[in-house]
Amino acid sequence: MGASLRRIGAVVLRHVYLFRTSWLRILDSIYWPAVQMVMWGFLTQFLSNQTSYVAQAFGVLLSGLLLWEVLIRGNLSLSIAFLEEMWSRNLGHLFVSPLRPIEMAAGIVTVSLLRTLLGMIPVSLLAWAFFGYSVYDLGLPLVAFFLILQMFGWSVGLSMSGMIMRMGLSAETFAWAGIFILLPVSGVYYPIAALPTWLQYIAWCIPTAYVFEGMRTILTQQVVRWDFMLIAFSLAALYLAIGFRVFLLFFNSSRRKGTLLQQGE
Amino acid sequence: MTPAIEVADLRKEYGKIVAVDDLSFVVPGGAVLGLLGGNGAGKTTTISMLLGLLEPTSGAVKVLGIDMLTQRFKALPRMNFSSPYVDLPHRLTVRQNLDFYGRLYGVPDVKKRLAEISDTLQIGDMLERPAGALSAGQKTRVALAKALINKPDVLLLDEPTASLDPDTADWVRTLLKDYQRQTGATILLASHNMSEVERLCDDVIMMQQGKVFERGAPGELIARFGRNDMEEVFLDMARGRQRGLDDLKKVAE
Numbered sequence: 001m002g003a004s005l006r007r008i009g010a011v012v013l014r015h016v017y018l019f020r021t022s023w024l025r026i027l028d029s030i031y032w033p034a035v036q037m038v039m040w041g042f043l044t045q046f047l048s049n050q051t052s053y054v055a056q057a058f059g060v061l062l063s064g065l066l067l068w069e070v071l072i073r074g075n076l077s078l079s080i081a082f083l084e085e086m087w088s089r090n091l092g093h094l095f096v097s098p099l100r101p102i103e104m105a106a107g108i109v110t111v112s113l114l115r116t117l118l119g120m121i122p123v124s125l126l127a128w129a130f131f132g133y134s135v136y137d138l139g140l141p142l143v144a145f146f147l148i149l150q151m152f153g154w155s156v157g158l159s160m161s162g163m164i165m166r167m168g169l170s171a172e173t174f175a176w177a178g179i180f181i182l183l184p185v186s187g188v189y190y191p192i193a194a195l196p197t198w199l200q201y202i203a204w205c206i207p208t209a210y211v212f213e214g215m216r217t218i219l220t221q222q223v224v225r226w227d228f229m230l231i232a233f234s235l236a237a238l239y240l241a242i243g244f245r246v247f248l249l250f251f252n253s254s255r256r257k258g259t260l261l262q263q264g265e
Numbered sequence: 266m267t268p269a270i271e272v273a274d275l276r277k278e279y280g281k282i283v284a285v286d287d288l289s290f291v292v293p294g295g296a297v298l299g300l301l302g303g304n305g306a307g308k309t310t311t312i313s314m315l316l317g318l319l320e321p322t323s324g325a326v327k328v329l330g331i332d333m334l335t336q337r338f339k340a341l342p343r344m345n346f347s348s349p350y351v352d353l354p355h356r357l358t359v360r361q362n363l364d365f366y367g368r369l370y371g372v373p374d375v376k377k378r379l380a381e382i383s384d385t386l387q388i389g390d391m392l393e394r395p396a397g398a399l400s401a402g403q404k405t406r407v408a409l410a411k412a413l414i415n416k417p418d419v420l421l422l423d424e425p426t427a428s429l430d431p432d433t434a435d436w437v438r439t440l441l442k443d444y445q446r447q448t449g450a451t452i453l454l455a456s457h458n459m460s461e462v463e464r465l466c467d468d469v470i471m472m473q474q475g476k477v478f479e480r481g482a483p484g485e486l487i488a489r490f491g492r493n494d495m496e497e498v499f500l501d502m503a504r505g506r507q508r509g510l511d512d513l514k515k516v517a518e
Contacts, residue, residue: 010311010368013350017361021395088397093411096316096370098341195300248483258279261313261350 007099011107015081019115027178029051029077029119033069036122040065041131059133060219064212066124067189070146071186071208072179074153075160078112079175082096082186086169092261101251105244108161109154116150138218144229145211151236152207153179155243162250166259187212207235267330269294269419269451270315270512275324277310277475280448284310286475289325292453292468294418295509297445300455301495302472308455309350309389311472312421315453340419347412348423349405355397359388359407362396370415375456378414385440386410390478401428413444418501420444422454426461438464454469459495469495471502478502 019026044061084090094104128134136142160175185199186208192200203209210232214225254260270292277285285307292298300308313319315326317337326333331340331427353362360379367375383389386406391399397406405428412420425433425441438461447454456462463483471479471486479486479502483495490498 004371006371007369008285010365012355013368014361014365017365018354021356021358067356088354088356089350092348093346093366094319095371096318096341096344096346097366098338098371099369100338133454182497216515252320255318256311258277258319260318261309263350 004098004100004103007103008107011099011104012110015084015108015111015114018084021026025080026118027074030122033073033119033123033188034068034126036065036069037127038130041127041133045131045173059135059137060216061134061189062127062131063135063215063219064136066120066127067145067149067211067215068183068186068188069123070116070120071153071182072117072148074112074150075157075179076176077115077119078108078154078157079160079164081108081111081115082157083164083169083172083175086164091165095251095260101248102244105158105247109158112154112157113150115169127200138215139219141214141224144233145215148207148211148229148232148236151233151240155236155239156182158240158243158247162247166250166254166257168259182206182208185209204236207232207239210235223258266294268292269296269329270453271316272311273325275311275314275326277287277314278322279305282500284475285310285314285321287473288472288477290470290477290480292451294451295445295453296468297454297467299466300303300472301346301457301469301499301502302455302460302478307475308472309348309423310475312346312348312423312453312455313512315421316344317341321458342415343418344369344421344458345415345417345419346421346423347405347408347425349408349427350423352404353396353407353411356395358393358395359399359410360392362433363410366411367414372415375444382410382413383402385413402430402433405429406433406437409426409440409454412492416448416450418448418450420450420452422452422456423452426456426458434458434461434517441465459499463495469501473502502503 009107032209040061044058048058049193084095156179160178164175185195185203185206187203192203192209195203210228214228217223217225268291274351275285275288284408288311300311302308310319314321315333317330317333328340329343333340333424341483363382364375367378372378378461383392386409388406388410391403391407396404399407409425426437429437441452442465444450454465469481469483470477481489486498487494490501492498492501
């Protein structure tokens with residue numbers, strides 16, 4: 001028997017109900033990216049008068065920031081959607097219903113996508129309003145970047161959610177901070193070539209490196225690196241499949257250890 | 266006729282601790298079985314394994330003839346569960362919660378069912394309130410509404426009247442009895458309330474240290490222990506069976 005769209009839809013609806021009762025949850029998705037965007041926007045304005053690199057491509061730092069936030073929001077929104085069930089001690093009800101773990105994962109992935117869009121679209125419009133910079137100038141590749149970063153963010157979020165399901169809320173910190181380990185090797189604000197050689201090898205195993213290098217190539221050379229895009233998409237798809245698998249492995253381990261009923265710290 | 270629940274040599278170990286120790290029992294369709302035992306006797310562990318929420322170390326569980334270890338998703342739409350140890354999402358209203366679970370269980374007309382269940386459980390005035398804002402007694406009623414949303418053939422209840430005042434608890438027992446009569450559902454309930462067990466259950470399994478200590482209809486067990494009610498039987502089990510027999514000897518002397 002395959003996954004049911006009806007049950008996945010029910011999981012999405014459950015979170016839509018939650019957003020309707022608590023707008024602060026959506027505001028949270030806008031607040032931090034907006035603060036970051038304003039800070040980096042002013043820094044970019046300042047640097048553009050000082051360095052030829054930034055002057056050449058005004059949006060390189062702001063685009064980096066906005067795309068990094070796409071990854072972060074994708075990851076955090078998924079983890080939070082899962083944590084909502086832990087916080088409300090609802091997992092026991094969910095997993096004795098006909099909802100399959102894979103449907104649960106697909107549902108929170110969809111919720112994460114909605115939440116990221118609800119957060120990032122207003123922030124991108126703010127960047128345009130404040131600094132006259134439009135991330136949409138990246139054109140069609142922006143859609144690919146967005147999708148790749150979301151997929152990779154979900155893969156990390158699924159793994160972290162699985163770990164929290166298995167270990168309890170004492171592992172919640174990983175949901176918030178785990179993704180940031182990727183920041184130094186993703187080349188968000190500097191080229192991968194700036195890293196030590198051994199770290200570059202690690203960076204090129206992660207889809208984010210291709211996305212941010214690809215973004216810089218568009219902004220500084222007006223060249224779209226479709227090869228980077230293809231590699232990044234393949235890697236993101238691979239990591240997402242691994243993320244689903246890890247979530248299921250932790251679910252099965254939780255079933256053996258009996259942690260689905262005993263949630264907490 | 267296929268039994269509603271079949272448990273064979275069910276065992277759950279957590280390291281060196283044996284929570285359920287080679288438990289075997291069969292529950293025929295339409296029966297109301299009580300699972301009794303002190304804290305840590307293995308009741309919740311057994312219920313969790315029946316639901317597929319917990320994987321046994323060994324043994325077999327079949328519900329409605331379906332192997333819960335390999336095919337539980339075939340049985341789960343026909344089962345449901347309520348426990349004071351699991352909550353519904355606090356911020357969602359009662360209506361939103363029941364709508365969500367109705368959809369998960371594939372209830373054909375969720376709106377209609379929601380109206381029926383809110384009428385049966387008298388929760389109409391709570392429907393627009395957040396689940397987290399309800400009193401303990403109201404939460405129990407809403408949890409029961411969730412447990413009945415799909416008209417389950419097998420209903421597993423862990424302490425269904427915990428936190429309820431005697432009047433509401435009595436009302437819930439009547440409701441469960443009526444539901445069982447009307448639908449022919451099988452109910453397995455774990456409870457510490459002995460009058461509840463006497464009133465609701467056709468059959469009782471008394472558990473101690475993960476094993477079946479005694480089994481029988483409440484009346485049979487009371488007679489077997491030479492006691493007046495299930496409360497006294499339970500105390501005999503909890504404090505050592507010999508005590509009940511010793512008391513009988515004293516009376517005879």
